[in-house]
Amino acid sequence: MNASTMSTSAVAGRRAGVRRRVGRRVVNGAAVFALLYLFAPIAVIVVFSFNRPAGKFNLVWQHFTLRNWMHPFARKELTQAMMLSLRIAVLAAVIATALGTLVALALTRYRFRGSAAVNLLLVLPLTTPEIVLGASLASLFIQRGVKRGFATILIAHVMFCLSFVALTVKARLRGFDWTMEDAAMDLGAGPIRTFVRITLPLIAPGILAAFLLSFAISIDDFITTLFNAGNRITYPLQIFGASRAELPPQVHVLGTMVLLVGVVFLVGGALVGMKRASRR
Amino acid sequence: MVATTGDAKLSSRAGARAAPWALLSPGALWLILFFIVPIASLARMSLSSKKSRFDFRASFTWQWSNFSDALRAYGGHFVRSFAYAGLATVFALLVGFPLAYVIAFRGGRWKSVLLGLVALPFFTSFLLRTLAWKTLLADDGVLLSAVKGVGLRGPLQAIGIMQDGRVLASPTAVVGGLTYNFLPFMIMPIYVALERIDHRLMDAANDLYANNIAAFRRIIMPLALPGVFAGSLLTFIPASGDFVNDQFLGDANRKMIGTVVQERFIRNLDYPSAAALSFILMTLITVAVLVYARVLGTEDLTG
Numbered sequence: 001m002n003a004s005t006m007s008t009s010a011v012a013g014r015r016a017g018v019r020r021r022v023g024r025r026v027v028n029g030a031a032v033f034a035l036l037y038l039f040a041p042i043a044v045i046v047v048f049s050f051n052r053p054a055g056k057f058n059l060v061w062q063h064f065t066l067r068n069w070m071h072p073f074a075r076k077e078l079t080q081a082m083m084l085s086l087r088i089a090v091l092a093a094v095i096a097t098a099l100g101t102l103v104a105l106a107l108t109r110y111r112f113r114g115s116a117a118v119n120l121l122l123v124l125p126l127t128t129p130e131i132v133l134g135a136s137l138a139s140l141f142i143q144r145g146v147k148r149g150f151a152t153i154l155i156a157h158v159m160f161c162l163s164f165v166a167l168t169v170k171a172r173l174r175g176f177d178w179t180m181e182d183a184a185m186d187l188g189a190g191p192i193r194t195f196v197r198i199t200l201p202l203i204a205p206g207i208l209a210a211f212l213l214s215f216a217i218s219i220d221d222f223i224t225t226l227f228n229a230g231n232r233i234t235y236p237l238q239i240f241g242a243s244r245a246e247l248p249p250q251v252h253v254l255g256t257m258v259l260l261v262g263v264v265f266l267v268g269g270a271l272v273g274m275k276r277a278s279r280r
Numbered sequence: 281m282v283a284t285t286g287d288a289k290l291s292s293r294a295g296a297r298a299a300p301w302a303l304l305s306p307g308a309l310w311l312i313l314f315f316i317v318p319i320a321s322l323a324r325m326s327l328s329s330k331k332s333r334f335d336f337r338a339s340f341t342w343q344w345s346n347f348s349d350a351l352r353a354y355g356g357h358f359v360r361s362f363a364y365a366g367l368a369t370v371f372a373l374l375v376g377f378p379l380a381y382v383i384a385f386r387g388g389r390w391k392s393v394l395l396g397l398v399a400l401p402f403f404t405s406f407l408l409r410t411l412a413w414k415t416l417l418a419d420d421g422v423l424l425s426a427v428k429g430v431g432l433r434g435p436l437q438a439i440g441i442m443q444d445g446r447v448l449a450s451p452t453a454v455v456g457g458l459t460y461n462f463l464p465f466m467i468m469p470i471y472v473a474l475e476r477i478d479h480r481l482m483d484a485a486n487d488l489y490a491n492n493i494a495a496f497r498r499i500i501m502p503l504a505l506p507g508v509f510a511g512s513l514l515t516f517i518p519a520s521g522d523f524v525n526d527q528f529l530g531d532a533n534r535k536m537i538g539t540v541v542q543e544r545f546i547r548n549l550d551y552p553s554a555a556a557l558s559f560i561l562m563t564l565i566t567v568a569v570l571v572y573a574r575v576l577g578t579e580d581l582t583g
Contacts, residue, residue: 016491019492020492023492027378028378030379031378031379031382031383033375034378034463034467035397037375037460038397038463038464039397039400040412040416041401041409041412041416041460042400042401042409044412044415045408045412048412048415059414059415059418061415099306099310102303102306103303103304103307103308105303106301106303106304107300107304110299110300112297112300118304121311121312121315121316122311124315125315127513127565127569128562129521129522129538129561129562129565130518130521131521131522131523131538131558131561132322132521132558132559132561132562135322135554135558136315136321136322136555136558137314138551139321139322139324139325139551140314140321140322142325142337142338142551143337155314156314158314159311159314162307163311166307216402216403220402220405220406222407222524223521223524223538226542227545227546236405236406236407239405239407239408239411240407240524243407243411243528247411251408252408255408258403258405259403261403262400262403263400266393266396266399266400269392269396270393270396
């Protein structure tokens with residue numbers, strides 16, 4: 001009696017162990033599938049930067065060639081569009097990071113009436129589809145007779161980046177020990193000195209993350225930009241136009257170059273992260 | 281900068297009350313001028329009318345018929361867009377949750393690498409990645425050749441994933457593209473929610489003889505819910521207004537509402553009807569979000 005119950009529980013235990021192991025495999029397999037799904041199109045971009053397309057569209061594999069990589073900047077219109085996008089992204093990220101950080105500081109440092117409304121104001125642009133953001137800004141510019149171009153693209157980009165910055169920095173500031181500021185000031189530091197020497201270094205990682213996020217969002221923005229670009233052509237607009245008329249392989253070469261910059265960042269960040277993890 | 285200190289010793293009470301507003305005002309003003317005011321412009325535009333295509337400025341005439349005309353002509357497009365976006369959200373959840381789970385609980389020292397991999401697609405253009413799907417799903421492309429090679433063509437046709445041996449220019453391609461494009465936005469918030477879970481809770485559940493499924497359902501799911509909520513919104517909202525996947529991968533006879541708005545606004549310069557359609561889209565999404573928040577019982581959007 002006793003022995004038999006023991007053996008059945010042992011069998012049940014083994015069965016549970018098998019089930020657990022199978023479940024583990026299934027979940028791991030699903031995760032690998034997700035990674036493959038994320039990377040398939042990126043692999044296509046890299047591979048097609050080495051393609052010699054037969055027609056005007058670099059969409060079907062023909063022959064391996066290094067020619068595209070020898071002349072990555074051969075298409076002037078592409079390079080110009082990339083430069084415009086870079087300029088807008090840097091400017092938009094700088095302005096949005098400055099304004100957004102101030103908003104985040106105000107919301108975390110002070111309790112005041114109306115902060116809920118400000119929070120709502122920050123979230124709304126993120127819960128509005130881009131096509132509505134683009135169409136509404138363009139409506140404003142059309143009604144006021146504002147010519148759309150560089151300035152209007154910048155205005156649009158700062159607008160949606162600002163929300164991302166404020167929310168990112170705010171998350172970082174949660175749990176910030178504000179008494180450190182008081183301590184610095186009790187020791188005779190002025191408010192500006194306190195901010196620069198104490199507060200800023202502590203929130204700098206959050207600000208940097210917000211800046212990079214803004215930069216990435218701005219440089220790749222397409223929908224809002226399309227409505228407010230006038231006759232200026234950013235890199236995404238150039239690709240959109242190219243997808244209809246002509247898609248040269250240089251598009252894929254430049255895309256792969258930017259990706260390589262990303263990989264460098266990623267490897268660097270990962271090395272730092274792993275070192276920190278192993279030290280712990 | 282001075283105002284950040286907000287110290288009672290330095291500033292008067294009135295000054296302290298003004299401090300947050302001094303910090304806020306540049307950013308808040310930007311959002312009011314370039315987000316709130318434009319929405320009002322959109323509303324005004326949606327009630328305007330143009331005498332002809334070449335009449336550049338629309339005049340405000342309380343043209344309510346813009347809305348009824350838009351709904352009559354494009355009601356089906358709204359339904360299709362929300363159906364595609366809803367499907368893409370469900371698929372992104374199904375594909376993304378396991379990856380978020382593995383990174384959070386089994387990532388170990390590879391955690392930061394895996395997270396970086398999830399963010400890596402952002403380093404290539406959104407449009408370029410969507411075009412790459414066009415290559416992958418082409419009629420004689422890698423994926424379809426493989427599908428035909430292993431004899432899956434028949435079954436896939438039968439369940440409607442493939443039509444006439446094709447995937448491009450079908451709802452499958454559009455939903456697949458939408459799922460792909462917004463997948464990282466689903467994975468990240470779920471990861472953040474799972475990461476916060478105290479592993480001792482799982483040990484406690486196991487000690488109390490909960491099997492894995494019960495532990496998952498009773499502990500992980502409720503704690504992951506805010507992440508699922510945020511991820512769903514970050515997928516559903518942009519997906520329902522997207523027109524890039526639709527135009528690159530879809531069928532021109534079955535357009536999404538984003539394509540309609542883009543064509544009306546940019547190609548036909550028919551601002552009033554495009555504005556009316558945008559306004560309807562925004563309203564429907566707001567209602568959907570509020571209902572969803574009620575159902576899931578999460579209202580913490582602002583964090």
